[in-house]
Amino acid sequence: xxxxxxxxxxxxxxxxxxxxxxxxxxxxxxxxxxxxxxxxxxxxxxxxxxxxxxxxxxxxxxxxxxxxxxxxxxxxxxxxxxxxxxxxxxxxxxxxxxxxxxxxxxxxxxxxxxxxxxxxxxxxxxxxxxxxxxxxxxxxxxxxxxxxxxxxxxxxxxxxxxxxxxxxxxxxxxxxxxxxxxxxxxxxxxxxxxxxxxxxxxxxxxxxxxxxxxxxxxxxxxxxxxxxxxxxxxxxxxxxxxxxxxxxxxxxxxxxxxxxxxxxxxxxxxxxxxxxxxxxxxxxxxxxxxxxxxxxxxxxxxxxxxxxxxxxxxxxxxxxxxxxxxxxxxxxxxxxxxxxxxxxxxxxxxxxxxxxxxxxxxxxxxxxxxxxxxxxxxxxxxxxxxxxxxxxxxxxxxxx
Numbered sequence: 001x002x003x004x005x006x007x008x009x010x011x012x013x014x015x016x017x018x019x020x021x022x023x024x025x026x027x028x029x030x031x032x033x034x035x036x037x038x039x040x041x042x043x044x045x046x047x048x049x050x051x052x053x054x055x056x057x058x059x060x061x062x063x064x065x066x067x068x069x070x071x072x073x074x075x076x077x078x079x080x081x082x083x084x085x086x087x088x089x090x091x092x093x094x095x096x097x098x099x100x101x102x103x104x105x106x107x108x109x110x111x112x113x114x115x116x117x118x119x120x121x122x123x124x125x126x127x128x129x130x131x132x133x134x135x136x137x138x139x140x141x142x143x144x145x146x147x148x149x150x151x152x153x154x155x156x157x158x159x160x161x162x163x164x165x166x167x168x169x170x171x172x173x174x175x176x177x178x179x180x181x182x183x184x185x186x187x188x189x190x191x192x193x194x195x196x197x198x199x200x201x202x203x204x205x206x207x208x209x210x211x212x213x214x215x216x217x218x219x220x221x222x223x224x225x226x227x228x229x230x231x232x233x234x235x236x237x238x239x240x241x242x243x244x245x246x247x248x249x250x251x252x253x254x255x256x257x258x259x260x261x262x263x264x265x266x267x268x269x270x271x272x273x274x275x276x277x278x279x280x281x282x283x284x285x286x287x288x289x290x291x292x293x294x295x296x297x298x299x300x301x302x303x304x305x306x307x308x309x310x311x312x313x314x315x316x317x318x319x320x321x322x323x324x325x326x327x328x329x330x331x332x333x334x335x336x337x338x339x340x341x342x343x344x345x346x347x348x349x350x351x352x353x354x355x356x357x358x359x360x361x362x363x364x365x366x367x368x369x370x371x372x373x374x375x376x377x378x379x380x381x382x383x384x385x386x387x388x389x390x391x392x393x394x395x396x397x398x399x400x
Contacts, residue, residue, distance in 0.1 A: 006031050007325055010140050010150040012128050013157035014041060016048070016104070017293025017309035019111035021156050023062060024317035026118035028394070033150070034120055035142060037127040041112055043105040046184060046221040047073050048306040049098030052386030055307040056099060058314045064110050071106045073097070078204030078218065080366055083255035085196050089369040091206065096218075098303075098386075107306065128153075131166050131289075138288045152288045152327055154316070156309075159277055160235055161295035168286055175298075177232040178276045180351025182301055183225040183247045185271040191264035192216045192223065193257045207256045208362045213355040214251065214258050223261060225250070225271075226301075226355040232275045243273035276300040276351040284338060285331035290316055297342035301350035307386060308345060312338050318394030337389065344385040 007030050011022050014036035022032045050056060059065040078091035116122065126144040133139075137149040155163025165171055193216060195202050204218035211228035215221075227250035233243050244265070251262040265271055277300055284296040293309035294300075316334045323329035356362045 007151040008149070009033070010035065010128075010138065010148075010153040012036075012153070012155050012161075012163045013293075013295075014038070014112060014122060014124070015108055015156065015158065015293075016111060016306050017158075017295070017313060018154075018156035019108060019115045020062070020310045020313035021154050021292050021316060022120040023111060023115040023118055024313050025154075025320070026115060026120050027062075028317045028321045030317070030320075032115070032118075032120040033123060033148075034115070035123045035126050035128060037125070039125045041105065041108050043109075045104035046224070047097070047101045047218075048104050048107060049096070049101040049303070050307050050310075051098040051304070052307075054387050054389055054391050055311060057391060058310050059100075061314070062111075062114060062310075064114055067110050068100060068102050068107065071102050071110070073101045073103065075101050076203045076218070078206055078215075079195065079202040080206040080208070080369070081196065081256060085193075085256050087196065089366040090202070091204065091369055095369075096204070098307075104306075128162055128166065131163070133167075133287050133289070150288075151325075152290060152320075155289065155291045155295045156293050156313075157295055159274075159279060159294045159298040159300065161291065163289065164291055164295050167289040168281075168291075174281055175277050175279055178278055178300075178349045178351055179228060179230075180276040180349070180355060181227055181229050181233060181243075181246070181273055182276055182351075183227070183243075183271045183273040184221045185223040185225070185265050185268060186221075187216075187223045187261070187264045187268055189222075191261065193261075207254075207258065208355060209254045209258075210359055210362065211355055211357045212250055212254060214254065214256075214261060216261065223265070226276070226351055227251075228351065228355060228357055232277075233273060235274055240270045244271060247271060247273055274300070276349070278302075278345070278349075280346060282339075283335050284312075285335055288327055290331055290334065292316055297338070297345040299345040299348065299350075301354070302345055302348055303350070304344055304385065308342055311341060311389070311391075314394075315392075318392060321394050322392075337392075341389040344388075 009030045011034045075093040075097035080089045126142045129143040130141040138153040141147040155161045207214045213226040215224040279298040284291045292312045319330040319333040
């Protein structure tokens with residue numbers, strides 16, 4: 001293996017995409033700084049999943065697969081209920097949990113620890129305020145005042161990416177609102193309905209009205225909502241009450257136990273509410289900047305976010321090694337490989353599937369789960385997307 005000089009990388013975001021990118025860059029000899037606005041890693045959160053051999057192989061090569069298997073959630077089937085709380089259809093655990101399901105917070109911690117063990121520096125409670133590209137570096141200034149030069153800067157900071165805004169352009173140029181919002185509420189156990197008779201003890205309960213899904217139980221979240229909306233709600237810290245009001249308005253008049261659940265939301269802490277949106281970009285790189293994860297190929301609730309993020313991180317770092325650190329050649333290779341693999345994120349709208357806008361649409365969706373051939377076709381389609389790439393075997397260079 002040939003020796004290469006140390007290069008410096010800035011990664012914005014300490015979530016799944018950020019820590020996976022930091023790990024692989026450090027593994028390939030880069031000196032990495034990760035900056036994260038939150039004061040620490042976010043614990044818990046809803047469950048995320050991985051599908052197919054490709055995604056599991058990347059986790060195995062990172063040395064974290066067995067640890068994640070130890071932390072996997074106990075997935076069970078879900079049940080769709082009618083207005084009176086009677087079972088209508090069963091949602092197979094494999095549909096929501098993939099081949100490996102873990103809590104987002106557990107996954108972020110495992111990847112963070114792997115990156116930190118490789119020597120990555122984490123800066124919590126700060127964020128990128130400005131960037132300036134020179135012929136040889138990216139000069140980044142943090143909101144806390146720190147200013148340093150890096151060879152490359154990576155935006156792994158989610159669908160509302162600050163790096164994408166600073167280096168590529170405003171969010172409206174790349175993010176399309178798909179007509180729905182999702183919400184996560186941390187409700188007390190006594191506010192959650194028990195599974196009804198005839199549900200087989202399923203933990204996850206789904207209930208629909210046109211343009212609304214209310215789901216409780218299971219590792220995805222104690223209470224999970226999807227609701228149609230004519231326009232996107234503001235996602236900044238100042239719009240929390242408006243987002244709560246929109247969620248409660250969407251639940252008004254619904255059947256089953258929704259009135260009780262909505263009352264629990266009214267008195268609980270602020271729910272997390274965000275848009276269901278899709279990122280569309282022809283390239284994930286520009287100059288010395290690259291995007292990984294939802295910042296580049298996000299499709300909210302599309303079911304592939306975590307898998308795309310870890311594969312994208314692996315490819316970005318590997319292409320930089322294959323190109324001997326030449327970011328122009330490496331970024332071209334990353335764009336080409338990842339754009340083909342991430343095609344699943346450029347179509348589809350989970351909001352339409354989870355919360356159809358008509359009763360006829362709800363009945364048609366339920367039929368997919370009731371009828372065996374349709375259910376098998378749905379599952380095989382998602383598996384095909386997950387394995388739709390030949391994974392290169394990048395050899396990390398020798399360390400100095």
